[in-house]
Amino acid sequence: MPDLYSRRSFIAGVLTAGMLSTAAGYLLTRRTPVKLTLVTGADNTGGRNLLINLWNRFHPDVTIEVVTVNSATQDQYDKFISTKADIYNLDVIHIPRFSARDRITPIGPPDGITLLAPVQRVSQVDNDPTRLWAVPFNTDVGMLYRRVTDKLAADTETALDAVIRENGQFVGQLAIEGSVTDEAFVINVLEQALAQDRTILDDRGVVSTSLGQWQRALRPLADALRENRIVTAAGEENTNALFQQRDLRYMRNWPVWYPAIDRVERKKPGTAAIRLGRLPIGILGGQGLAVAKDSEHREEAEAVIHFLTGMPAQKLLATYGFAPTAQEAYNDPEVKAAVPHLEIVRSAVEDAHPRPMRAGYADFARVFRQHTYDYLYRRVELTDGFVEGMQGALR
Template identity: 60%
Template sequence: MTELYSRRSFLAGVLTSGTLSAGAGYVLTRREPVVLVLATGADTTGGRQLLVTMWNQLNPDAQIRTETINSSTGDQYEKFLSKKADIFNLDVIHIPRFADDNRIVPITPREGHSLLPAVRRLSQRPGHDDFWAIPFNTDVGMLYRRITDKSVADVEPELADLITKAPGQFAGQLNTVSPQTDEAFVVNVLEHALAQDDAILTEDGTLSFSLGQWREALGPVAAAVRSGRVTDEAGEGDTTRTFQRFGLRYMRNWPVSYPAVDRAERTKVSTAEIRLGGLPTGIIGGQSLAVSATSENKDIAEQAIHFLTGTSSQLLLAKYGFAPTELDAYIDQRLAESLPHLKYIRYAVESSRPRPMHRGYASFARVFAQHTHRLIKDGEQLTQRFIQDMQKEIG
């Protein structure tokens, strides 16, 4: 893959455009140095940390110190609050709880922010022009497919067809073994349900509470897993390894895995290319940066967030495999030429659905995973208790 934005050229470009100089000029007027603590999950690509390093190089009197916190859907709230942080890098599903409990403060987006509408809705404060958090990167489920011969017509498949017409050739996160893999399982189950019934989860993240609807929507994937037509893995990493090790034709995964998978698979004689396509309806995810309500440096934290989430930063993150949040990144000519698959990610984001954006999401995800795992792995039919448990958490 072409190295589109090296560290030096990226830094020079954003300084020229003024994106960084405005933030640097504000911070450099300070007389007393400060340290901003950024609570975040692990950075497996190095892209986010590179942006932090750039900020620190430009702002010696306002350094960001990253506190990496390993957490899952169920415990991010507690673990993040255990650190005295100025900035939280929140999974979007946790924003409502942090906001409802007054753990974060509103932040005004910078002028000219061209956020995709689906991304904007996840972080914007209802009824206001400001946000609870500024989107750092977005995410959406994608379908990977292995191309062995470019001269043969490549018809993009439907997810519902793969579990019946491509036995043994599709891998997804349709198993879970711990809280660390529960969320991947929940997302995959929702995507398979949507592939059968587009009305089971609405565009605003409202779930159906019809037992018959859920039984019908999840019946095909449950049958496919139990019959061995689908390879069910626990977590994105295991799914990728299975896809590569056994040369499978199809895989469901997030966009951030694409650069590494594509580079590795192109070295195989039997693989001509790895292509990305959207699911019928993917689940949107991503991370957003929020200012902690307890921070003593809220103004500087806000400046740092605008730097880390700006258009130029989005170009860099896209190079590392992250799905950009802004339209400007998707229509950037140089980026589009180097990363032609970005247009498919944009289409997938625009047609995606959010998970239930509710302060009780973590508890909902736990009971949803328990019930649907018993259905898919053990053949235990869903009962009205499934509906009651979901309603108890988010109804």
């Protein structure tokens, strides 16, 4: 597949050149220069930094300064608001808390994009699809990677429940090493539960409070872990490492890792290809750019956000492995040719379920992690305290 990567690099170069004129189209002139502060987590791909550099090149009077804040899901709110910002780059799960605490202000979407329905729902102001609390920068969804050893043999997607019945051929983020990996564990457990019962968490993020339903949905995962049929890892990068080191057949991870994984793994003599498949229902992820309520430069911040999230930016980010937020990016012929697995990513995003979109999500995740970890690894049965804890956190 060397032609694929040559084409992907070529398309990325063409899109980058095209973005120069797009950046110029947002030209703002000021007598007094403004430096906007964008508070965000780390960028492991370089795609976001490229877009920011393009903006700064054409806007010497309105520049973006990136402040990278390393945080876990539980403490992102506290760490972000303690840093003076004009723009926040928020994990989707934090949007409700920032809006409930009056830390961000609504904004309209950029022109010329149609957000995928699940992405729209988790970002928009209640009952007003024309206003967003945060403009989606990228979306995300859990995917099932599979190693193909013979391209001539039949290669059909395997369901997740069948994968965990195999002996030691699947690795996912089902271990914990400190609070930074807690959220990955929560997401993976939710996806395993959804593979057994799609009503355990609905497409609006409403979680079941039936104890019996949770006991039934998590029993296959508990059995697989106790019988050592699953390779467990803490966090995304550790999962990648185990998948590669042990030549495992399956891995659960986000699509953004696909270019790096595929480029290396397909060079192995025993690997013909790495392919992406859907989980029965993946958990919706992603990030959105929001204007800080106390920013003194709202007009400039909105212009920056529209540049970073508009159609040209979406196409460019797709070549870096990001899942686009807009329907138009998935339909673009150049992007489809450069990133042929995007269609299955789109299908997974459109069927994905969000986590409970409430201001109390961090407390929910803490309760969920504690009870399910104790159940899966310490054989502590789930009780009414589990569902009562979830209900209390989401009130």
